[in-house]
Amino acid sequence: MSTRLSQLFVRTLREDPSDAEVTSHRLLVRAGYIRRQAPGVFAWLPLGLRVKAKIEGIIRDEMARAGAQEVHFPALLPREPYEATGRWTEYGDGMFRLKDRKDADYLLAPTHEEPFTLLVKDLYSSYKDLPVTLYQIQDKYRDEARPRAGLLRGREFTMKDAYSFDSSDEGLDRSYQAQRDAYERIFTRLGLPYVIVKADAGAMGGSKSEEFLHPTEVGEDTFVRSAGGYAANVEAFTTIVPDEIPLEGLAPATELAPHDTPTIDTLVAYLNEVAPRADRPWAGSDTLKNVILALTHLDGTREIVAVGLPGDREVDMKRVEVAFYPAEVEPATDADFAKNKGLVKGYIGPRALGSESFTGIRYYVDPRIVSGSAWATGADAQGVHVTNLVMGRDFTADGVLEVAQVREGDPAPDGSGPIETARGMEIGHVFQLGRKYAEILGLKVLDENGKQVTVTMGSYGIGVTRILAVIAESNNDEKGLVWPENVSPFDVHVVATGKDQVVYDVAEKLVADLEAKRLDVLFDDRPKVSPGVKFGDAELLGVPKIVVVGRSAGEGVVELWDRRTGERTPVPVAEAVAALVNG
Amino acid sequence: MSTRLSQLFVRTLREDPSDAEVTSHRLLVRAGYIRRQAPGVFAWLPLGLRVKAKIEGIIRDEMARAGAQEVHFPALLPREPYEATGRWTEYGDGMFRLKDRKDADYLLAPTHEEPFTLLVKDLYSSYKDLPVTLYQIQDKYRDEARPRAGLLRGREFTMKDAYSFDSSDEGLDRSYQAQRDAYERIFTRLGLPYVIVKADAGAMGGSKSEEFLHPTEVGEDTFVRSAGGYAANVEAFTTIVPDEIPLEGLAPATELAPHDTPTIDTLVAYLNEVAPRADRPWAGSDTLKNVILALTHLDGTREIVAVGLPGDREVDMKRVEVAFYPAEVEPATDADFAKNKGLVKGYIGPRALGSESFTGIRYYVDPRIVSGSAWATGADAQGVHVTNLVMGRDFTADGVLEVAQVREGDPAPDGSGPIETARGMEIGHVFQLGRKYAEILGLKVLDENGKQVTVTMGSYGIGVTRILAVIAESNNDEKGLVWPENVSPFDVHVVATGKDQVVYDVAEKLVADLEAKRLDVLFDDRPKVSPGVKFGDAELLGVPKIVVVGRSAGEGVVELWDRRTGERTPVPVAEAVAALVNG
Structure with missing residues (x-):
């Protein structure tokens, strides 16, 4: 087939569109592939549609090879199933909601776990029917707060989402692997280099989770990797937990004379001055910093929590968000401090925090704060710090959380050496959902012994329109786009x-x-x-x-x-x- | 390629789904092609998706042959362009509206004239760029009041909509004909017999309009046709207008003695009794009946109007709706009568109506009520009728409207003989929009002389999912579906x-x-x-x-x-x- 440029509906632009913040957006608009209709909402012109169709073709091909079957769900869905799983509320402002003429609640689906689960429940009833993996290539909707990166984060976007259904954990492992393998083939065919990183599984309530990232300096995601092969996104990185130290014989806690040391640096300097260590100078990593955060829960209630971590590390707000999902998190405000008189800003100590403390504020600590570890930290009075405050002896915590900054040189948790950080763009996500959705929505099948068992599920996503933008982002020069052969229009x-x-x-x-x-x-x-x-x-x-x-x-x-x-x-x-x- | 039924995601059902009102819905659900997700909203299972893809393939093929280029618009669109054309309001409850997180108004597009017009305006500026015909195959949304016929009238449905852009009327005729020809090829390839009928163009503000109907006894549309080749849907049928009669020498109007004659039948009997005609007995067609209707305009105001038509015909509410679009119409209620004291129910005459009357109610008449025609009709007093009331002499009207019932045997307007009525299902619509949208949205191009001219447009639609249902509706037997070869899964x-x-x-x-x-x-x-x-x-x-x-x-x-x-x-x-x- 041939197309004559004299006939093609296209008009190239010399000027960059004024609202384009990223290269892919700029070039795709200038070259006449897409046109913006509203923030995060685009029309596809003939050239763009051709590239999109090629990507979809490769995905369909590999889905078929992996034994997945194509179906197609509506974007417009009733509230009830999403209400049952809690996502009607959890999605917050990120979900488009609307009412029909009879005032019934609907949503524009941001993802389809619920209806897929219900469909399999409708049609299947026996372990013999499983495994089955279904997928669709379909337009999804998310009301992004800042839809500013062109197709990279649209509000209406095309996604390939697949869901696997198995009657056993081993089955889920196999279905997961089949999708994971298909993703490797897809990205290879698309000419898109990728790294598979461990991802946090918490938000979706599942177990195993991996992301496919396309490494690029302009990527919005940070991930870490070791020379020995470890790779994870920052949210999923785990700290090596030091051994606990027996409490017996540890030096007693000692309060220092009051002094103006509101920061970790001033504290370390003061420690080296008034209480020098025999072995080496005091460092930030010897101190315990307590950060106060304000959670807004789904029901709208506000809760103050505290996080304790080594003084040389900041809290990573992305890790914090994952840790406290679905609550929204922000740093505590002056008003929050005012309401909690026990908190002495700059000198907050573990003794003011946790269930056994005088404030009653929930207290979480970094994994490095193990039993027997001793810390220089706040003593809950203006200007006062304490040394040798021992975890498990002088204070306790309500739990352990991974919310500290991850740094180059930190050891990979699998012992494969120090990590380095790199940037990438998410291009795919494979995820073992487990039984959460099946449990809530009642998807059970009869097993070999005639007993009802809950089905275990996986969820696998590729943002089709996002990938197109990622390819454009990594395949261009100062003159314009340079498509890989397999996706060229x-x-x-x-x-x-x-x-x-x-x-x-x-x-x-x-x-x-x-x-x-x-x-x-x-x-x-x-x-x-x-x-x-x-x-x-x-x-x-x-x-x-x-x-x-x-x-x-x-x-x-x-x-x-x-x-x-x-x-x-x-x-x-x-x-x-x-x-x-x-x- | 082959698919093993042991692996296929399908489960056939022995029982009809309880909510299925039409054959296609019943069979497509029982055979595992679709599943209902909400009223008028369906999921496509693998078998259904295959048939849908085949239909789309044939459409794409013929669109390409007709020189139309594929694009793809979002379903989620901002309010403003639809506000400009008035359709944001006109669509009433039939349009899904929603707000984003910033409280901006959006709609789920029921059809895309506005963004297509704006896209061409964005990209093109010269007559040399034209003609161009663009199309998309895309999911549309209409909040139907009664989404009860399965895929035949869905609330989320797939449509092929095409739009042509020309700088001259002759160009529009050519673009229109190219789409019309493509539609003929498409329906032929789909194995779907069709009749092309004249359709009413009024509602969309355009000129020429034709519908493709699939003739079938279970069709929801009535159309008329003559042996001589005339075909039109009932809304578009036009009455042959009789010659006007000179007013001179016509007998004067004569009031009859009061008598209880509240219906046409009782009036005719009374006329034959008290005022027999010399030539032949009185008939219902000699009487003039005035029907009072209540319009609800878009701004919510209620207006009472009257329609005068020969007494042997009823008002056709579908024709009424078209005539008064976009107002909603219903028969006047007792309350309406109570508010208009001049209206004597059963004896309403033309003298009570129209701009020169004592009620001030707008008065429209059937085309048969020509100047010089004489009628037996109400005299606006209880029990009183009048004969020889002459149009143009004794009364006038505010306009002529085609709202009377069309009957078998009525003469076709093109002189091709008497019509018969038949039933069909709409499967396609081709339509000359003219300059309405281009005018409002400012789509102009420079012509050969460097002058700005407004572009003229056509709009061409095929309901893909609807057609699939129509095919199923006409291709089945008591055992199940029987697909035409070209669309079989x-x-x-x-x-x-x-x-x-x-x-x-x-x-x-x-x-x-x-x-x-x-x-x-x-x-x-x-x-x-x-x-x-x-x-x-x-x-x-x-x-x-x-x-x-x-x-x-x-x-x-x-x-x-x-x-x-x-x-x-x-x-x-x-x-x-x-x-x-x-x-």
Whole structure:
């Protein structure tokens, strides 16, 4: 098939769109692939739709190979199933809700665990029916707070979401692996390098969870990896827990004389001055810092909690959000402090916190705060710190939380060496949901012994429109887009330049020959457009193989341009087709 | 490709779903093609999705052939463009509206004239860019008052909507014809007989409008046609207007003595008694009946209007709705009468109505009420009628409206003879919008002389999911579905019966041979299912070609079943492939 540029519905733009904050958005709009309709809501023009269809084709292909079957759910769904699982509320402002003419509540689905679970419940009843993995490629809706990165975070976006259903944990492992393998094949075919990282599973209530990240400096996600092969996103990184220390014989806690030491640095300096250690100077990591956070629970109630962590580390708010999900978290305000008179700002100590304390504020500590570890920390009075405050002897906590900053050089939890941090973009997520949804929605099957067992599920997602943007983000240069071959809107872009009839005759014949070889050809046949504009458009549109039919056409020579390398090779027109088919 | 029924996500049902009111809904649910998620909202199971994809494939193919280019708009759209054209309000309860987290108004688009117009305005600026026809296959939303006929009238449904853009009326005619021709090819390929009928263009503000109807007794639309080739839906039928009669010399109006004649029948009987005609008896068609209707305008105001028509015809409420769109219409209530003291129920005459009357109620008349025509009608006093009340002499009207019932035997407006009525289902609509949307939204291009001209548009729609239901509605028997070949989910359904290994060996080989011929095969390989259940499922699913591999497999014989005719033909297995490929 061929498409004539003179007929194609496209208009390239010289100027960047004023609202484009990322490269992919800028280039996809300028090259006429998409148009913005509202914040985070886009229309697809013919070129964009072609690329999207190619990505979807590769996904469908690999889903079929993995034994997954395609279905299609509505975007408009009734409230009740999402109410049952709590997500009607949990999604907060992130979910679009609406009412029909009878005042019944509906949502525009942000993800489809509930209806998939109910569908399998409707149709299947025996372990013999399982395993089954179903998927859809479908438009989803999330009312993002800041839909600013073009297709990377849209409010209406296309997603491939798959769900597996098994009657046993081993079955789930197999179904999960099949999807994971399919994802590896998909990203390979899409020409998209990826890292598989451990991800936090907490928010969705499941167990195993891995993300596929495309490593890129402009990525919005930070992940960590060790030379020994460990990889995790920062939310899922776990700290190596030191051994506990027997409490017997530890030095007693000692209060220091009051002094103005409101920060960790001033405290460390003061410690080295008034209570120097024999072995080495005091460091921030010897101190225990207590950070006060304010949670807003789903029911709207506000709760103050405290987190204790080594003084040389900050709290990582992304890890905090995961830890306290679905509550919203922010730093405590002056008003919060005012309401809790026991909290002495700058000198908050563990003794003011936790269930056994005088404030009653819940207190969580970093995994490094093990029983027997001794800390210099606040003593809950203005200017006063205490040393040798021992966990398990002088204070306790309500739980352990991983909310401290992760740093380059921290040891990987699997012993594979120190980690480094890198940036990436999430391109896929595979996830063992377990029995949460099946339990709530009553999806059970009869097992071999005629007993009802709850089905265990997996959930597997790829953001189709997001991936398209990620590919654009990593495949471009100052002139425009450079598509990987498998997703390019066309296989070849033939550019005819000049006014000689022979040029157009040669070009027409070449296009026909390429079509005969089943290549999709974009043919720039515009008679009154200058070569410069045509070349600029070709480079902006980003088809990886360009053929220029120009001045030398009369002598039977055309020029092959490799859009990625910039290489230009004159070839006899008779050889051009073979070169393009094989190249 | 082949699909094993043992693996396919499907469960056939013996019972009709309790909420199914039409055959297509009943069968598509029972055969495992769709599942209801909410009123008028359905999920597509693998079999249903296959049929839908085939229909979409044929549509895409013919759209490309007609030179239309595919794009894709969001369903979620901002209010403003629809506000500009008035449709934000006009759609009333039929449109799903919602707000985002910033309280901005959005809608789920019921149709996309506005964003298509704005897109072309964004990209194009010259007559040289035109014509262009764009289309999408996309999920639309309408909050139907009674979403009860399965896919025939869904609230979320898939539609192919195309829009043409031209700089001249002649161009619009050509673009319109190209889509009309494509529709003819599409319905032919879909195996869906159709009639093209004139449709009313008023509601959308355009000029020419035709509907494609699939004639079927269970159709919800009534249309009329003449033996001479006229066809129109009832809303678009026009009455032949009689010649006006000179007013001079017409007999004067005569009031009859009061008598209890509240109906046309009692009036005619009374007329024949007290004022017999010389030429023939009085008939209902000699009387003029005035019907009082209550309009509710978009701004919520209620207005009483009157319609005068020959007494032997009722008002057709569907025609009334079209005539008064976008106001809602209902018969006037007792309260309305109470408020308009001049209206004497049963004896309302033209003199009480119209701008020159004492009630001030707007008065519209049937086209047969021409100047000089004389009528027996109400005299606005209890029990009193008047004869020889002459239009243009004794009364006037505010306008002419086509709201009377259309009857078999009425003359076609094009002189092609008397009409008959028939029933059908709408399967497509082609429509010349003209300049309405372009005017409001400012879509202009420069013409040959450098002058700004407003673009003229066409709008062309096919309800994809509706068509699927229409096909199912017209292609079934008491055993289940019978798909036309072009839309069947599979080309061949191979049923292996019995327990002999040879049966499965022969069947596997046959399936492989059919796959090699590029046929899509559904293979019922279920080992423990009885032949009766397998046959029942095959007949319910409706693949038109069934091959039964059973008892005679050992002798190399299989049986070909033609699902539509029921014919069963034993053939040597060696010949089966050729028979299936060619048959």
